[in-house]
Amino acid sequence: xxxxxxxxxxxxxxxxxxxxxxxxxxxxxxxxxxxxxxxxxxxxxxxxxxxxxxxxxxxxxxxxxxxxxxxxxxxxxxxxxxxxxxxxxxxxxxxxxxxxxxxxxxxxxxxxxxxxxxxxxxxxxxxxxxxxxxxxxxxxxxxxxxxxxxxxxxxxxxxxxxxxxxxxxxxxxxxxxxxxxxxxxxxxxxxxxxxxxxxxxxxxxxxxxxxxxxxxxxxxxxxxxxxxxxxxxxxxxxxxxxxxxxxxxxxxxxx
Amino acid sequence: xxxxxxxxxxxxxxxxxxxxxxxxxxxxxxxxxxxxxxxxxxxxxxxxxxxxxxxxxxxxxxxxxxxxxxxxxxxxxxxxxxxxxxxxxxxxxxxxxxxxxxxxxxxxxxxxxxxxxxxxxxxxxxxxxxxxxxxxxxxxxxxxxxxxxxxxxxxxxxxxxxxxxxxxxxxxxxxxxxxxxxxxxxxxxxxxxxxxxxxxxxxxxxxxxxxxxxxxxxxxxxxxxxxxxxxxxxxxxxxxxxxxxxxxxxxxxxxxxxxxxxxxxxxxxxxxxxxxxxxxxxxxxxxxxxxxxxxxxxxxxxxxxxxxxxxxxxxxxxxxxxxxxxxxxxxxxxxxxxxxxxxxxxxxxxxxxxxxxxxxxxxxxxxxxxxxxxxxxxxxxxxxxxxxxxxx
Numbered sequence: 022x023x024x025x026x027x028x029x030x031x032x033x034x035x036x037x038x039x040x041x042x043x044x045x046x047x048x049x050x051x052x053x054x055x056x057x058x059x060x061x062x063x064x065x066x067x068x069x070x071x072x073x074x075x076x077x078x079x080x081x082x083x084x085x086x087x088x089x090x091x092x093x094x095x096x097x098x099x100x101x102x103x104x105x106x107x108x109x110x111x112x113x114x115x116x117x118x119x120x121x122x123x124x125x126x127x128x129x130x131x132x133x134x135x136x137x138x139x140x141x142x143x144x145x146x147x148x149x150x151x152x153x154x155x156x157x158x159x160x161x162x163x164x165x166x167x168x169x170x171x172x173x174x175x176x177x178x179x180x181x182x183x184x185x186x187x188x189x190x191x192x193x194x195x196x197x198x199x200x201x202x203x204x205x206x207x208x209x210x211x212x213x214x215x216x217x218x219x220x221x222x223x224x225x226x227x228x229x230x231x232x233x234x235x236x237x238x239x240x241x242x243x244x245x246x247x248x249x250x251x252x253x254x255x256x257x258x259x260x261x262x263x264x265x266x267x268x269x270x271x272x273x274x275x276x
Numbered sequence: 277x278x279x280x281x282x283x284x285x286x287x288x289x290x291x292x293x294x295x296x297x298x299x300x301x302x303x304x305x306x307x308x309x310x311x312x313x314x315x316x317x318x319x320x321x322x323x324x325x326x327x328x329x330x331x332x333x334x335x336x337x338x339x340x341x342x343x344x345x346x347x348x349x350x351x352x353x354x355x356x357x358x359x360x361x362x363x364x365x366x367x368x369x370x371x372x373x374x375x376x377x378x379x380x381x382x383x384x385x386x387x388x389x390x391x392x393x394x395x396x397x398x399x400x401x402x403x404x405x406x407x408x409x410x411x412x413x414x415x416x417x418x419x420x421x422x423x424x425x426x427x428x429x430x431x432x433x434x435x436x437x438x439x440x441x442x443x444x445x446x447x448x449x450x451x452x453x454x455x456x457x458x459x460x461x462x463x464x465x466x467x468x469x470x471x472x473x474x475x476x477x478x479x480x481x482x483x484x485x486x487x488x489x490x491x492x493x494x495x496x497x498x499x500x501x502x503x504x505x506x507x508x509x510x511x512x513x514x515x516x517x518x519x520x521x522x523x524x525x526x527x528x529x530x531x532x533x534x535x536x537x538x539x540x541x542x543x544x545x546x547x548x549x550x551x552x553x554x555x556x557x558x559x560x561x562x563x564x565x566x567x568x569x570x571x572x573x574x575x576x577x578x579x580x581x582x583x584x585x586x587x588x589x590x591x592x593x594x595x596x597x598x599x600x601x602x603x604x605x606x607x608x609x610x611x612x613x614x615x616x617x618x619x620x621x622x623x624x625x626x627x628x629x630x631x632x633x634x635x636x637x638x639x640x641x642x643x644x645x646x647x648x649x650x651x652x653x654x655x656x657x658x659x660x661x662x663x664x665x666x667x668x
Contacts, residue, residue: 072620093625100622111617115289116282127278128623128631134278158289174621 022048022182022214023069028078030068039064041078044232048181051208051215053225056234062218066184069216070103071095083181097131104175104213106204108187110167112159112174119155122146122173132178145173149203165196169203176207183208185217189224201227279627283634294639297603300596301643302650307589309647310654315582317658319575325461326567328398330548331371331540333361333555336563343570346537348462349378349386353536357562359471360531361538370551371542372397375535377474381467382432382450385420388466389474395456397541400463404428405454408470411524412516414450415468418458426452431515432467434477448477449515475526475533476516483513483524540564604636 025044031037039061046052054062067073069080071087080087083102090098099105112121120127122142126134146152149169151162159167168188175183188204189197201224208215217228225231287294325347334342335355342354356379365373374397377389388394392407395415405428408415416426426432430452450469458464475481498505513520526533542548555564611632618628 067620070620096619096622096624098622099620103622105620107617107620111613111620113614113617115286120282120285124618125621127282128618128621128627130624130627 022046022050022082023216024079024081025069026079028068028075028080030064030073030075037061037064039068041065046214046216048214049212051205051227051229052217053228053231054216054218054234055220055222055225055231058220060234062234063186066186066216066218069182070105070184071099097129100125100129100132101178102180102182104178104180104183106168106171106175106183106185106188108190110159110164110171110191112167112170114159117156117158118146118151118162118170119143121159121170122177124174125178138177142173142177145176145207146170148207149173163196164192165199168192168196168200172200172204172207176211176213179211180213182214182216185215187218187220189219189221197221197224279630280634280638282631283638286631286635287638293603293607297600297639298643298646300600301640302646304593304596304600305644305647306650307593308586310651311582311585311589313651313655314658315578317655319578321658322571322575323568326571329539329567330542331551331564332567333357333365333373333538333540333562333564334536336561339563339565339570340574342537342563342565343567345378346376346539347567349388349466350462353379356534356536357538358531359533359535361535361562363531365538365540365551368551368554370547371540374539374541375471376537376539377471377478377534378536379534380434380474380477382434383424384435385417385424386466387414387434387474387477388468389471389477390468391471394539395468397539398459398461398463400459401457402454403457405452408453408468410453410516410518411470411473411476411521412448412450413453413469413473415454415456416452417456417464417466417468419464420467421452421455426455428452428454446479446512446514448473451515471535472526473516476524478534480528480533481524481526483516483520607635608632 023044023046025041027043028039028041030039037059054065056062064073068075069082069087071080071082071090075088078088082098085098085102087095087098113124116124119142122145123134123139126132126138132138143152143155146155149172151166151169151173154162154166159170162170168191172188175185183204185204189200192200204215204217205227207213219225326343329347332342332346334346335357337355341352344350345352345354359375362373362375365371372393374393375390376394378386380387394400395402395407402415403418404421405415414432416424416432421427424432431449432452434448434450436447450467450473456463456468469477472481476483497507513523516524540551542551552564552566555562615628615632618631
């Protein structure tokens, strides 16, 4: 599903650098990215989604070389193939729940809004228990309900990949479990690949694989330069931290 | 289309902000345009009525007051001239004189005392009932009939000039003989009576019980030849009927009776020039004016005022426009996160731009359309508005 090779990225300002020599996420697998703030988890999600563009390396998603696409093509690819769930939900206050769920079909002509899509939106809302709130605006929903709307919005285009950036970060324990249940049920039912960033280690047992950005360690290269690190699992990822050292995850974590 | 839907949802959700922006845009467009239409249309109407009235003769005083009173039956009552002015013009053979006496009103509508020649001159036709045939009758304009709900056979009562005017002007109950057709002119808002009826309202003519009859002997104080002096118990009639019309009479010389103006209709420019020449002397108690010239002077003043108002409107409009632009820019900044979300989800550049642009576009379109509607309304009611503005 996701193949990352020789990825290098740096923001225009500051000394942050991200380097991922190799990372593979098989289709249908649930993967968690964990690590301290600023370690590049969200950056990697953005790169995988095609929101950001790496300085070097390649990212293949669904067999498509995302880094080789134009901005317009990346947007169209993203809206059709990648669902995004954010910590702050990012719902539009002026739209009803139904319109928020249908939003991807209104903002890019590559998706066509028809009756079948509308019916699927209602069905999704029904599956996550918000079918009676379709005409409400987000400010009249609880936090948990808002995130369920966001999940529906991400899943409506039936993407092959769902990227969730701390999807339960703003939820109380009860809603956290509820949203995660929904998220896992939906990705399992549709065969969607899930990659989620989380700080909550209690949730990790629910993922099939965990990539811990914190456990990276520096490995000097034979030429004296930093060397890419390798995970012990099937994926390979490394990160060049702000200090300049290169770290390697010592092991995969997972159920 | 989807982008317009989202823009519409945004505007509908932020109703108050939208309403304020639309109002601002509406005012920016409407103030100068509406004012221009108001002045243009009013000028047209005012000059049309003035053009249709070749000359006016009246007592010396304010020409504007004379014109406004004679053409629109509004404004203050000008200084009064004598009925003799009519005879003088008629005897000159240079023009047709049409007397006007527009001093009184009934329920707020001016009573115009004149002759049937006035109706012919203004091409007014009687749409319901018949024309004036008897003292004490009236013809009502189309808007008066509609507003008061009166028609042939109904009555209107003249209003006293002042509630404290116990000595002179008593209300006269006038029978409506007919209703004039709509003419889209001040004549629609007037009540027309014969000149003598107007003088009866003024108290210059009256009818009372016959003092020559034996039953009136108790009210007669003295009798010397034709001069009879009676006490205050003599019954005066406040309505002219077939039964009492013969008792109505006028005292004194009719040529001294008052008029507010004489509409003068010369057959040609030569006669007009000759007539005007006769009234050039400053020693004369009367003046002759060309209504068009007087109205042009008034419009010149209005246009000067308009320039100041438009200049003010442009300044206010500029400031408002700057505020609107600021609001739009702030709105775009406030929606930066929304744009970022749409971008992250995969919104196309064109769609996201269209959503944001549609908000501005919709506000501008609604504002301009509203200004257009207001301008149309202004155009529709321009004449009434300008008459209200200049106190007619």
